[in-house]
Each structure stands twice: as C-alpha cells, then as structure tokens.
Amino acid sequence: MQSIEAIFGLVMLLAGATIYQWVDEDGNRHYSDRKPDVEQFVEVELDEGSISTYRAVPTPAPAENGEGPENAGAAGPETPERAARSNAAARRDELERYCNDLLEDLDAVQDQLRRGYREPRGQQLRDRRRELRAAYRRECV
Structure with missing residues (x-):
C-alpha cells in the first residue's frame, strides 16, 4: 500500500x-488531487528526496542484424579495432x-x-540502502 502511495505521490508531484x-x-x-468532502484534511507537501524512483530498466532484446555472438566470425578476421569495440x-x-x-x-x-x-x-x-545508493551513484550515474 505504501508503494502505491509513493507512486501516486510521485505522479502528483510531477503533475504539479x-x-x-x-x-x-x-x-x-486517503490521498486525492481533489479537495475532500471531510472537515479534517491536510495539503501534503512532498519532499522529492523521500520518494524512491529506482526501477530496473529492462534490457533490450539482442539485435537481429547479424552482430550477435553466433555470427562473430562471419564478417572476417578479428582486427584490433573490432576487438576494442567488442x-x-x-x-x-x-x-x-x-x-x-x-537497482x-x-x-x-x-x-x-x-x-x-x-x-x-x-x-x-x-x-544497506545507503550502500546500494552510493554504489549506484558511483558506478552507474
């Protein structure tokens, strides 16, 4: 339930x-972008730093243009440039x-x-979360 609230909060934050x-x-x-019909409610101020937006990005499928590992030797001998690129x-x-x-x-x-x-x-x-965030920022950003 809290993850739904965080996602909802992020969407609302981005929407302004x-x-x-x-x-x-x-x-x-309850949370809403419309003023509720109850007397006791609060306007929420969101802190961008408190919302987790980490999600793994799906890895794209391998290209079907003959550059896969099964066709590695089909284009000729290995050159230093080709080895460096690979x-x-x-x-x-x-x-x-x-x-x-x-992530x-x-x-x-x-x-x-x-x-x-x-x-x-x-x-x-x-x-652990602090270590993972530091590693991500250090290695991936």
Whole structure:
C-alpha cells in the first residue's frame, strides 16, 4: 500500500498538483488531487528526496542484424579495432547488468523497509540502502 502511495505521490508531484490527505472514520488514510468532502484534511507537501524512483530498466532484446555472438566470425578476421569495440561493448553490457542488479537490490531493500521491521533490522536495511545508493551513484550515474 505504501508503494502505491509513493507512486501516486510521485505522479502528483510531477503533475504539479496539490495533494490532499485525510483519515476516514475507520482509520484508513486517503490521498486525492481533489479537495475532500471531510472537515479534517491536510495539503501534503512532498519532499522529492523521500520518494524512491529506482526501477530496473529492462534490457533490450539482442539485435537481429547479424552482430550477435553466433555470427562473430562471419564478417572476417578479428582486427584490433573490432576487438576494442567488442571489448567496450562487453564492458558496457556488464556495467548495465551490474547497475540493473543494484537497482533490483535497492528495490528489494526498499520493499522490506516499507513492509515494516523491528530494530536492529531496520537500521541494517537503511545501511544497506545507503550502500546500494552510493554504489549506484558511483558506478552507474
């Protein structure tokens, strides 16, 4: 439920709209971009830094233009330029996989934090999230 609230909050933040929050008589928290019909509500100020926007980007399918590994020797002998390009492409692919793994790990930690925890597990999760964010910023941005 909190992830839905975060996504909703992000959409509303990007749209530049005012967000209203209120609690109904059953204790359920509600959010809307329209002013509610209840007397007790709050206009929510969103802090962009508190909204998690990390999501892994799907890896595109391999191109079907004959450049795949199965056709590696079909275009002639390996030249130094071709070897350098293939090494650079392999490094890029490896970095992309590493960055996607970091994002997936970060999402998993964030989901665990949203589900709730007991100390000291919460601090361990926050520390892990901090490490993953630092690694992502250092290696992938």
